[in-house]
Amino acid sequence: MSEGGDELDFSVVDPTLDAGERAAVIALLAECGLDYEENIEALVVCRREGRLVACAGLECNIVKCVATCPDYRGENLSLKVVSEVVALAHERGHTHLFLYTRPENVSVFAGCGFYPLVEAPGYVTVMENTPIGIRSYCNRLKALRKDMPRIGSIVMNANPFTYGHRYLVERAAEACDWLHLFVVAEDVSLISYRDRYALVAEGVKDITNLTLHHGSQYMISRATFSAYFFKEKGIVGDCVSAIDLLLFRNYIAPALGITHRYVGTEPFCATTLKYNEDMKYWLQADVSPAAPVAVVEVERTTATGVPISASEVRRLLRNERFDRIAEIVPPATLDVLLKNYAPMRRRSVELPPGASEAEGWQTLASLPGGSRQ
Amino acid sequence: MNIVRDSIAGTLESNDLLVKVSPAQDEGLELHVNSEVIHQFGAQIEAVVRETLSRLGVTNALVLIEDKGALDCSIRARVQAAVLRASDATGIDWEALS
Missing domain, CATH: 3.40.50.620 (HUPs)
Known part of the structure; x- marks a missing residue:
């Protein structure tokens, strides 16, 4: 251990499992005027003598919530924590990364291998980790x-x-x-x-x-x-x-x-x-x-008087109303819905209008993204 | 040497560099160098990278360099490491790496 107490200890935590670390990160972000973003899958945290001094979050291929404790600025901590989160993303198979930051911090991340793509004026800039993407x-x-x-x-x-x-x-x-x-x-x-x-x-x-x-x-x-x-x-x-x-x-x-x-x-x-x-x-x-x-x-x-929408099709799908779906989608779509999105229905079964196999939808509803657009 | 996957080697610390190697998007070698000392040493960095790739027999790849003022020996070592990680080679010609 270093006498000077300048050892940096990096670790990766899952914010959904580690409520303590999550709370510490939320506090650090608040100190930096940033909000914690839900959907973060992994957090790189940097501690010095037990104190949380920097963090960076990862959601799939997006780097978010990068913060450095105001007392420790000027030591390139953000560079180190971004390097760590880039390596972590790479281990997880994400090589093309995006990063959200405030426009005034673009230069910090430009030094970390990120290049600006676009700015929502005065609010946020999105960067990517390649000059040629x-x-x-x-x-x-x-x-x-x-x-x-x-x-x-x-x-x-x-x-x-x-x-x-x-x-x-x-x-x-x-x-x-x-x-x-x-x-x-x-x-x-x-x-x-x-x-x-x-x-x-x-x-x-x-x-x-x-x-x-x-x-x-x-x-x-x-x-x-x-x-x-x-x-x-x-x-x-x-x-x-x-x-x-x-x-x-x-x-x-x-x-x-x-x-x-x-x-x-x-x-x-x-x-x-x-x-x-x-x-x-x-x-x-x-x-x-x-x-x-x-x-x-x-x-x-x-x-039949109602505007056609895909969300209506999904609602009808949940209720197995293939008779109604047939009125608003082409035959090819109906075929695919029957084949791939009606789990309890065998492919050979002919379509009886209004038939109910509601229990099959329990399976579908539990799929990732099942409830999303 | 065939590049078959994405790889990285190195860090963004001062005096080091980060090398990213990916399979070529089009035929040939595509190299992009970004450096804190690009005006003084950009041409030299590019020459070292190209020579290292050539000795490893890499002719199709996308190579991105984020340099923080690394010495030539560091550049060679990081490029070699990234290429070996990205390649499908099993037997390594250590002579070519010297």
């Missing part, structure tokens, strides 16, 4: 660019693909010279990404002026928009959607020459409604050096 992504997009006057775009989760999605794509493709359609890639929805993407591909295959894209870390992902996936927590903060929308406006839209973004009106879900409102501001207002992207809201199409 967004650049190589945009270079891959540029290869798919169409040089035409009116280039539309849609980003959809399609959880699952309905006639409503089909209607939105048709309207946008009619109105534009070319349409870029992105499927949200983050795999935390009820319907798996593989199934969602395949159903969108099947559902739009006859539309000829369209490019279908896999989503990426840079759009509606855990990294750009974590709160979207935790709708039950209530309204998403302004800055959260600002990050996602400014990434789209500053990088993705210029790479593909996108001039318009299409979205369905939102009669049901408060989070999506707020996202649509934020979209009009962050894509169109004078808040970015990048050209504005015009936002076009398309009135949702209806079936």
Whole structure:
């Protein structure tokens, strides 16, 4: 042990299991004017003579809640704690990392191998741990660019693909010279990404002026928009959607020459409604050096008088109302729902409308992400 | 030597460097150097990294360097460690590492 008491002791704790460490970290963050973020899976804590002097949190590939005790600044503790959390992330298989910080602290993390991506002005900056991440992504997009006057775009989760999605794509493709359609890639929805993407591909295959894209870390992902996936927590903060929308406006839209973004009106879900409102501001207002992207809201199409929505499909799915689902989704979606999302139902069973096998849904509800968008 | 997975070696401490090696996104070698002393020593750091990669027979890879003023011997050692961790090689040619 060092006589001078300057030994730093790093350890990794699980905040869900270690209430004591969690409380200490919450206190340190409060001292630094930061809030503790839920969903943190691991915390790197740095102690000196038993006292907590620095911490850094990790949620999948996102570094959050990095703080250094004000008494110990100027010793590069943040560099050490970030190095530790980067190594921890790497051990857990996350090599491409994102970091949220206040804009005034960007220089600290620039010294830790992180590069700024986008800033929600005055509130938060998102950085990534590679100098070429967004650049190589945009270079891959540029290869798919169409040089035409009116280039539309849609980003959809399609959880699952309905006639409503089909209607939105048709309207946008009619109105534009070319349409870029992105499927949200983050795999935390009820319907798996593989199934969602395949159903969108099947559902739009006859539309000829369209490019279908896999989503990426840079759009509606855990990294750009974590709160979207935790709708039950209530309204998403302004800055959260600002990050996602400014990434789209500053990088993705210029790479593909996108001039318009299409979205369905939102009669049901408060989070999506707020996202649509934020979209009009962050894509169109004078808040970015990048050209504005015009936002076009398309009135949702209806079936038997009710607007079609994917959340309604999921509700009907929980109640096994395949007869009602068949009215609002294409046959391919219905097939996949029957095959992959009705656990107690054998594939060979013919569909008797209104049949009830409610107990099967206990299994589904317990799946990770089962209750989320 | 084939690069088949992501790896890291080194630290961000003063006089050290962090080396990240990944499979190539496109054919060939893509190298990016960031250094606190990029204006004085950027070309020298890049030359040492390229020579080390060449002796290890690495021709397809993405290599990112975050340098904190490391000496050439440290740069060589960290690049070698990152490449060995990222490669599928079983028999290592220690002569090439000398």
